[in-house]
Amino acid sequence: MKLTDLRGINEKRAKDFAGLGIGTTAELARYYPRSYLDMTSRVSVREVFHNETALIACRIVSVDPVRYTGRVKLVRAHLEQNGDRFTAVWFNMPYIAGKLKAGEYLFYGRVQNNYGAVSLVNPSFEPLDRNLRLKGLVPVYPLRGGLTQRVVRDAVSAALAAERFRSVIPEELLRRYALSPLNEAYYSIHAPKTANELKKASERIALEEYFTLISAFKLIKGDRMEARLRHYRVSEQDVETFEKRFPFSFTPGQQAAVRAIFDSLSAPVRMNRLLQGDVGSGKTAVALTGIFMALKSGFQAVYLSPTEVLAAQNYALLQKIFPDYRVGYLAGGSTAREKREIKAALAAGEIDVLCGTHAVLQKDVSFRDLAFCVCDEQHRFGVAQRNLLSEKGNNPDILVMSATPIPRTLSLIFYGDLDVTTISDKPRERQEITTAIIPERKYEDMLGYIRNEVRAGKQAYFVCAKIEDDEGQVTSVTELYEQLRGRLPDVRFALLHGKMKEKDKAEIMSAFKRKEYDCLVATTVIEVGIDVPDATIMVICNAERFGLSQLHQLRGRVGRGSEKSWCFLLTGEGGESALERLMILKSTNDGFRLAEKDLELRGGGDFLGTRQSGKFLSEIKNLRYSAESIFTAKKLSDEAFERRLNYEEIKRAAMEKYESLKDVVLN
Numbered sequence: 001m002k003l004t005d006l007r008g009i010n011e012k013r014a015k016d017f018a019g020l021g022i023g024t025t026a027e028l029a030r031y032y033p034r035s036y037l038d039m040t041s042r043v044s045v046r047e048v049f050h051n052e053t054a055l056i057a058c059r060i061v062s063v064d065p066v067r068y069t070g071r072v073k074l075v076r077a078h079l080e081q082n083g084d085r086f087t088a089v090w091f092n093m094p095y096i097a098g099k100l101k102a103g104e105y106l107f108y109g110r111v112q113n114n115y116g117a118v119s120l121v122n123p124s125f126e127p128l129d130r131n132l133r134l135k136g137l138v139p140v141y142p143l144r145g146g147l148t149q150r151v152v153r154d155a156v157s158a159a160l161a162a163e164r165f166r167s168v169i170p171e172e173l174l175r176r177y178a179l180s181p182l183n184e185a186y187y188s189i190h191a192p193k194t195a196n197e198l199k200k201a202s203e204r205i206a207l208e209e210y211f212t213l214i215s216a217f218k219l220i221k222g223d224r225m226e227a228r229l230r231h232y233r234v235s236e237q238d239v240e241t242f243e244k245r246f247p248f249s250f251t252p253g254q255q256a257a258v259r260a261i262f263d264s265l266s267a268p269v270r271m272n273r274l275l276q277g278d279v280g281s282g283k284t285a286v287a288l289t290g291i292f293m294a295l296k297s298g299f300q301a302v303y304l305s306p307t308e309v310l311a312a313q314n315y316a317l318l319q320k321i322f323p324d325y326r327v328g329y330l331a332g333g334s335t336a337r338e339k340r341e342i343k344a345a346l347a348a349g350e351i352d353v354l355c356g357t358h359a360v361l362q363k364d365v366s367f368r369d370l371a372f373c374v375c376d377e378q379h380r381f382g383v384a385q386r387n388l389l390s391e392k393g394n395n396p397d398i399l400v401m402s403a404t405p406i407p408r409t410l411s412l413i414f415y416g417d418l419d420v421t422t423i424s425d426k427p428r429e430r431q432e433i434t435t436a437i438i439p440e441r442k443y444e445d446m447l448g449y450i451r452n453e454v455r456a457g458k459q460a461y462f463v464c465a466k467i468e469d470d471e472g473q474v475t476s477v478t479e480l481y482e483q484l485r486g487r488l489p490d491v492r493f494a495l496l497h498g499k500m501k502e503k504d505k506a507e508i509m510s511a512f513k514r515k516e517y518d519c520l521v522a523t524t525v526i527e528v529g530i531d532v533p534d535a536t537i538m539v540i541c542n543a544e545r546f547g548l549s550q551l552h553q554l555r556g557r558v559g560r561g562s563e564k565s566w567c568f569l570l571t572g573e574g575g576e577s578a579l580e581r582l583m584i585l586k587s588t589n590d591g592f593r594l595a596e597k598d599l600e601l602r603g604g605g606d607f608l609g610t611r612q613s614g615k616f617l618s619e620i621k622n623l624r625y626s627a628e629s630i631f632t633a634k635k636l637s638d639e640a641f642e643r644r645l646n647y648e649e650i651k652r653a654a655m656e657k658y659e660s661l662k663d664v665v666l667n
Contacts (some may be wrong), residue, residue: 006158008151016145019154025159029186031152032622036198038109040136045081050113050440056081056120057665058107059130063100071576075100079107079176084512086118091479093122095388102235104128108140120379120475126150137192151477168653169211170645175560180204189623199624206625209634212508216654218641222499227396228302230371232265232297242292243319246285253277253423256284260421265293271397276406277423278591279556283401284314286423287374288321290399291353295325299371300346301353304389306359307378308333308502309509313531314376315355322353330356330365333503346616361388375400403553424592433538433559433585435567436577446568447487450537454518458563462521463554465545480541481521488519496522524550524558548598551582552591583628599627 001024003014014023022028041055048054060080069072071580075090075097088107090096109123110468124140130265141152167174167182185208188201243250251257257275264271277283291301304617305311315329324567328351330342339359345351349368354360370393390398400418438446450460460483464477481495493515496508505525512520519527519534528613529630538558543551551569559565571583584597 001162003028003155004158006155006162008158009155013146013155016147019144020142025162028156028159029163029165029190030142031156032189034139034142034622036137036192037106037140038136039138040177042106043119045084045086045111048118051110052334053108053110055109055174056107057104058086059104060100060102061085062102063097066094066097082119086120088120088123088125090122093475093480100125103502120387120478124149134179136146139190139344151503159191160187167208168650169636170231170640170650172645173639177632177636179207180538182208202623203625203629204452206623206629207633207636210623210630211265211637212650212654212657214637215641216657218542218637219651219654226270226395228268228270230297230299232293232299233422234262234293234296236262238296239289239293242296250285251282251423251425254282254286257283257421257423258289258420261286261290262293264419265290265397270395271399272418274400274402274420275420275423276420276498277404278426278589279403279553280559281423281426282421283403284317284376287376287399287401288318289317290397291374292322293371294372294397295322297371299347299369300351300367300393300644301357301372301374302360302367302389302392303353303355303374304376305355305357307505307525308357309506310376311355311357311509312506319355323351326350328354328356330354330443331502332357332359333506334359359393365392367392369638370396372396373398403556422592424647432589433555433565433567435555435569437569437571437582437586439545443570446539447484450519450539451488451491452653453537457515457534457536458537459515459517459532460519460539461526461535461554461557462519462539462541464521464523464527464541477521477523484519484521492516492518494520495522496525498523500526524554526554530575532557534563536561536563536565536566537566539570540567543570547586548581548594548601551585552589555585555589573592573598 003009003017003023003025004011006025009017017023017028020031021312022031037055042057043054045054045056045058048056058079061080064076065077067076073092073094075094077088077100079086079088084489104127106128107120107123107125110122112119112121124143139153139156139526140149140222141156143152148377163186165182165186167179169179175181182204185201185204188197189205192198192201208239239258243258258278261271261273275283287303291303294301303314305314311329311331318327326345328342328345331338334342342351342354343365346354347366349367354367359365373389373393373396375389375398384650390396454460462480464480477495477497481493484491485493489513494508495510496505500508508517508520509526511517515534535558538555539550540546540554555567559569569585571579571582581601585594588594638645
């Protein structure tokens with residue numbers, strides 16, 4: 001049912017919803033709240049500590065005109081609560097100014113208290129008269145355009161009344177596992193009466209969605225083994241000689257991985273392998289050895305990278321390691337002429353190994369005899385994208401790599417079609433990174449230390465979770481960039497985030513590597529692959545907002561040279577549980593141990609859901625559920641397929657989801 005069929009949704013409002021990817025009532029019902037306001041928890045601004053988030057009823061006194069400082073657009077409102085004056089500020093959201101009017105409001109956001117000057121940073125807000133009628137847990141949705149919380153809440157209520165959600169899980173299994181009706185869960189997720197009701201609704205919806213997802217994977221993977229069509233002509237002696245091109249000796253883990261690839265290329269069926277290893281374990285060297293096996297046998301190979309920055313870095317490495325072979329480069333930023341020439345040379349067999357980004361997957365890119373495909377940073381690519389890469393050759397061998405350790409239990413679910421090889425050790429020359437938790441009172445001391453290190457020729461990263469803090473809960477990268485430039489005027493800062501064009505990101509990253517900047521203020525766009533040997537300091541703001549695995553990935557961006565490296569974790573809130581997680585990170589550099597602990601502590605909702613791109617899993621990213629929901633979903637799917645219960649209906653629902661899997665990434 002179209003949104004415009006709902007009362008109160010005109011074409012203009014439907015366009016605002018379309019900006020959120022919502023075009024039907026079913027999609028609107030699946031637009032889950034990002035948080036909930038407990039209407040009993042309003043506080044006085046005097047009671048709030050620095051960096052806490054708070055729900056504050058107050059009055060807007062006045063709003064300043066939008067101010068432009070460099071690249072930052074600043075909106076400031078002056079507020080008053082029981083005689084106490086304070087402000088609210090928004091960074092890079094100039095449209096906010098038009099929504100603020102004098103009057104009573106409810107604000108929710110992070111509070112900063114700098115020596116008595118109190119301000120709310122990028123808070124969400126609503127007219128207070130509406131909230132006087134709201135009780136208990138009130139949903140808060142991500143907004144865009146002219147949408148308000150009231151508009152979205154009313155529209156969601158209408159969508160729930162118009163839709164009827166029916167479970168695809170066979171009735172027999174629903175009864176045996178005592179699963180509640182799916183429709184009830186949708187009502188409860190948007191209007192929970194208690195925290196326990198919210199938890200149960202999240203678990204039930206997550207179970208349904210993962211049942212469909214896992215069933216889709218079963219259908220995509222199938223049971224067939226694809227026969228090998230090529231015979232590799234490479235000996236063990238050839239491989240041993242090639243390994244001497246590297247300026248280090250392979251670890252036992254790397255040697256075992258190379259042996260697994262060598263044996264697979266001699267097997268009667270084609271290779272489909274996941275190579276996972278911790279940060280710095282040497283996966284790239286193993287992948288290049290696999291590429292060598294193909295090139296030595298007279299075949300072509302391709303090395304796919306998720307970003308142009310990483311692709312350019314890998315291209316330079318391929319040229320260095322394979323001086324006796326023809327290496328090509330293809331990315332979105334390549335000129336039209338370069339693209340034409342590369343495509344023609346590939347098809348003619350004049351390029352032996354191609355390094356590139358998603359541009360490699362375009363239909364008009366063809367190879368003469370592609371035999372070996374490497375997909376770097378697998379968690380940035382989707383299932384169907386991997387299949388597209390396979391289609392570039394006639395049953396080529398596939399090696400996908402992930403630097404993000406995934407717990408074995410989950411890898412069996414999501415990578416069941418792959419042989420999994422794990423490199424568990426690290427090169428001896430790899431630097432250990434010391435991790436420290438920095439409280440607020442030590443912040444200035446940390447900045448002083450970084451200033452001194454920069455003067456000594458070192459470099460540093462500052463990482464934030466978001467570009468624009470529309471939730472008022474984490475430090476935004478633009479806000480931090482401006483603050484640091486003011487506090488350390490003698491230090492050269494650069495800004496990097498995911499909304500920038502690929503070309504601009506590549507230029508900034510290259511300039512940072514050439515030491516034209518001392519510090520890089522960035523979002524998690526720097527999480528994977530970037531190698532800057534002089535970067536010895538990683539500062540992670542609001543570290544309690546990240547999972548252990550992602551913190552570990554970010555930490556791995558330093559310690560790549562010979563100098564002592566540090567990771568500083570800045571915390572804003574979160575209490576004892578957040579501190580406990582950060583202490584675990586501080587105590588170990590073992591990414592696999594951290595991944596298991598991350599799953600145990602945060603559950604599947606955070607570990608899988610909130611860190612995805614792609615329509616399918618983004619639908620459940622705001623749900624909070626335990627990993628047990630995923631395992632139960634797999635158990636149900638296995639039984640349904642084994643007994644062919646409701647098979648045709650499951651197949652239809654799962655394959656409808658398959659279309660959205662083309663963009664899904666698993667991390």
